[in-house]
Amino acid sequence: MNTNSNVYTVVYSTVIVVIVAAILAFAAQALKPKQDANIKADTISQMLTAAQFASKEDLAKIGNDAVLAEYSKYIKEAFTVNAQGQKVRDLDLASREIADNLHAQNTNLKKGNDLELPVYIFDQNGKPVTVVPVYGAGLWGPVWGYIAFKDDLKTVAGAYFDHESETPGLGAKIKDDPEFRAKFVGKIAAWGSDKVLSILKGASQNNEVDAITGATMTSKGLSGAIETWLNAYKPYFSANATTKNKCNCGEFCPCGEACECDCHCTPGQTQCNCPDCPCENCPTGSHKMEE
Amino acid sequence: MDAKLKETILNPILKGNPITVLVLGICSSLAVTVELKGALVMALSVTIVTGLSCLVLSLLRNTIPNRIRIIVQLVVVAMLVILVDQILKAYSYAIEKQLSVYIGLIITNCIVMGRIEAFALGNKPIPSLLDGLANGAGYGIILIVVAIFRELFGSGTLLGIQIIPEAFYNAGYMNNGLVILPPMALILIGCIIWIQRGIQKDLQEK
Numbered sequence: 001m002n003t004n005s006n007v008y009t010v011v012y013s014t015v016i017v018v019i020v021a022a023i024l025a026f027a028a029q030a031l032k033p034k035q036d037a038n039i040k041a042d043t044i045s046q047m048l049t050a051a052q053f054a055s056k057e058d059l060a061k062i063g064n065d066a067v068l069a070e071y072s073k074y075i076k077e078a079f080t081v082n083a084q085g086q087k088v089r090d091l092d093l094a095s096r097e098i099a100d101n102l103h104a105q106n107t108n109l110k111k112g113n114d115l116e117l118p119v120y121i122f123d124q125n126g127k128p129v130t131v132v133p134v135y136g137a138g139l140w141g142p143v144w145g146y147i148a149f150k151d152d153l154k155t156v157a158g159a160y161f162d163h164e165s166e167t168p169g170l171g172a173k174i175k176d177d178p179e180f181r182a183k184f185v186g187k188i189a190a191w192g193s194d195k196v197l198s199i200l201k202g203a204s205q206n207n208e209v210d211a212i213t214g215a216t217m218t219s220k221g222l223s224g225a226i227e228t229w230l231n232a233y234k235p236y237f238s239a240n241a242t243t244k245n246k247c248n249c250g251e252f253c254p255c256g257e258a259c260e261c262d263c264h265c266t267p268g269q270t271q272c273n274c275p276d277c278p279c280e281n282c283p284t285g286s287h288k289m290e291e
Numbered sequence: 292m293d294a295k296l297k298e299t300i301l302n303p304i305l306k307g308n309p310i311t312v313l314v315l316g317i318c319s320s321l322a323v324t325v326e327l328k329g330a331l332v333m334a335l336s337v338t339i340v341t342g343l344s345c346l347v348l349s350l351l352r353n354t355i356p357n358r359i360r361i362i363v364q365l366v367v368v369a370m371l372v373i374l375v376d377q378i379l380k381a382y383s384y385a386i387e388k389q390l391s392v393y394i395g396l397i398i399t400n401c402i403v404m405g406r407i408e409a410f411a412l413g414n415k416p417i418p419s420l421l422d423g424l425a426n427g428a429g430y431g432i433i434l435i436v437v438a439i440f441r442e443l444f445g446s447g448t449l450l451g452i453q454i455i456p457e458a459f460y461n462a463g464y465m466n467n468g469l470v471i472l473p474p475m476a477l478i479l480i481g482c483i484i485w486i487q488r489g490i491q492k493d494l495q496e497k
Contacts, residue, residue, distance in 0.1 A: 004356055012354070013356075013363070023374075024370060024374070027377050031381040038381065038384035042384060164391070169325065169446055214468065
């Protein structure tokens with residue numbers, strides 16, 4: 001047969017392409033459920049890590065089903081909110097529904113389209129921990145993560161970040177360096193300000209986190225991602241942030257930007273340094289807050 | 292095993308190594324050698340893709356119209372690369388997430404196309420499969436050597452496990468930032484080529 005004739009060439013290429021397409025379509029269909037399960041378990045383990053229930057490394061070892069079980073154990077409420085901070089719909093807890101389509105949501109956010117952003121509320125020893133995602137551009141590709149807030153909706157309980165292709169050893173530290181993530185714990189989101197929570201060099205304020213040395217662009221990108229997304233969540237958080245000006249001994253006062261005071265409870269004291277923020281449950285005895 | 296088959300397997304690993312002798316596949320060897328784990332997965336993926344694409348194209352070699360042979364090669368290689376990516380995504384999600392960009396770029400790895408053109412299209416399927424696997428292995432060995440050096444001196448770890456003891460850091464030892472960046476991989480590969488040519492004198496140009 002003449003393999004160089006036009007008819008043969010056309011028929012040959014058509015047949016090859018159809019066969020290849022069929023193989024790929026079959027593979028994609030057959031592997032999709034497993035891939036989706038992986039993505040979901042990965043997303044959930046990022047949330048659980050942010051909320052400090054477990055570490056991502058441990059969750060990666062226990063397998064998808066166990067991760068989902070952990071989620072069911074702690075989740076209390078999950079829903080989506082719009083740009084006005086109103087609840088749009090509840091997410092199904094039984095099927096562990098997640099609404100994290102961060103890339104598409106980020107596009108909507110940038111373009112000012114209708115938003116539907118997920119909010120996950122976990123139960124930590126009876127206290128709610130609210131976890132929300134952030135997403136944006138790093139140096140080489142997207143960066144994203146989850147930030148967990150304590151019951152006052154201002155104090156950061158924890159954070160977890162991930163990236164697609166930041167430089168290993170430098171920008172990749174947002175994921176790999178637990179010390180960087182630990183810096184977020186205890187920061188107070190300034191919901192009244194433009195920069196709710198930022199990452200910058202030489203952080204000095206309560207809502208600023210020190211950037212990573214040698215990874216300026218990644219730090220900037222992540223900071224932008226956090227600022228943009230928390231801005232979008234601002235109406236929800238502002239409306240729901242607790243107005244209580246009392247705190248327990250050993251905690252930081254949740255009185256926000258207006259009054260940055262620590263609860264320096266000393267035995268018998270009922271009033272802490274700041275007048276807006278009286279201490280509650282100050283124990284008598286020798287208890288003293290550790291700085 | 293007859294001598295020719297042995298030559299097919301051993302040549303790409305030592306005397307005709309794709310990276311150090313043919314100087315192919317340099318880009319990906321710079322990109323994925325920061326950490327050993329990534330290098331291992333990349334080495335395995337390239338070996339599988341090169342081996343299988345050589346096998347498939349060797350089986351098809353007498354039917355492929357000469358005018359569109361490069362396109363046919365590309366279609367087959369692309370299919371295998373996508374399959375590897377999909378399988379990793381289903382069974383090794385964490386690694387896929389880390390390597391996804393580079394897995395996709397296996398298709399542009401010169402070693403794959405180079406071996407198909409140079410060997411698979413003119414040889415029987417079994418030797419072609421072995422040639423593809425051996426070239427992948429030759430590529431992989433260099434990748435692993437470079438990755439061990441870069442992870443150990445760049446991050447102080449191997450496969451994510453801390454190797455350099457804390458006491459060294461306390462005594463003032465610091466991880467080398469240059470080792471983490473791609474230029475150092477190029478310098479390392481240059482050194483490997485230098486050493487190899489020093490040992491195998493017949494590789495030296497007159």
